[in-house]
Amino acid sequence: MVRLLVTGTPGVGKTTIATGLARIYGATIVGLDEIITPVLKWDPKLQTYHVTNENEARKLITERLKTLNSYIIDTVAVNLIDASLIDWCVVLRLEPTQLMDRLTRRNWPHCKVVENVLAEIVGSSLVMAINTFGRDRVIEVDTTNKNVDEVINYITNRIAYGRPAVGIVDWLDDVDTDILINLSKELDACLS
Template sequence: MMIGITGTPGTGKSTIAGILESRGHMVVRAGETVGPFVLGDDPARDTKIVDEEAWAAAFTPVDGFVEGHLAHLLPCDRVVVLRCRPDVLETRLVARGYAGAKVRENAEAEALDVILVETLETFERDRVLEIDTTTVPPNEAADLITGFAAGTVPPSSGSFDWSAYLLEGL
């Protein structure tokens, strides 16, 4: 069974994937598999342009976890969407050295549920688990993910509304 772990940058995907790895689970870092599908750079958005459809079509499914902000584009059996309150996400991204425009773009994407919406456009709700990493520590999130993979943690999505973040500062 392939479980995708996705979310906006800064929501804890890599940290939680590291915990899962330390517990003996197979984890594929999606970012390490896109190289042949990078079409170029988008300097205005400080990101790489990936042929997402070709990457997803060529991806060989694994029995384990696939971590990355594009993991929800893969043919997963289940998907975990990590979420984080936008103001906390901003703090995390600033600490990583992200430029102001990139911080704001990601915080707005989180407030608009962009990755959750993309996930639910492909996967039925009974195959999706949403976790708020603002309040759930990484070890507990890893426990929830392994429980979801085992079928002991029920699916859940659409629980967070951070749209008010978009009105701040107006």
């Protein structure tokens, strides 16, 4: 039995890695959007869905997960998952300029690209995972310049030996301060 959550900033490879892990472990991939559709609402200004009732979302997710033995969840909504229903939380990370290129190639709106690159730089997915599951159940993975097999092997080895991994990357040390300031200004302009 395996109960994994794969998270990270949009564009880091969550779906690809979750699919590969599901094949290896014979687990069901759980898509939260379909479970919580009744409590999702589109926000045209932010160009994203938001949850209108987090308690109801948590209830719907918990009910679904309790019907499964082995599952892998692919989501950014870590805060909606009952920590007791997850064995390991895998946080995928990607070097910010590569993430920006990837999201731009997907024709994402510029403001969404900026928002997500900044989220990656400050490690918001990692912080949320640690706050929800604790450092002892988090496996942080730098996917930069790695192929799918390398990433999956790293994760499965960590799980097999019960070895969490936190503090693998710190983009704040690597990103030029001027780039960070410019991205922050762009995000401010997007939100005004």
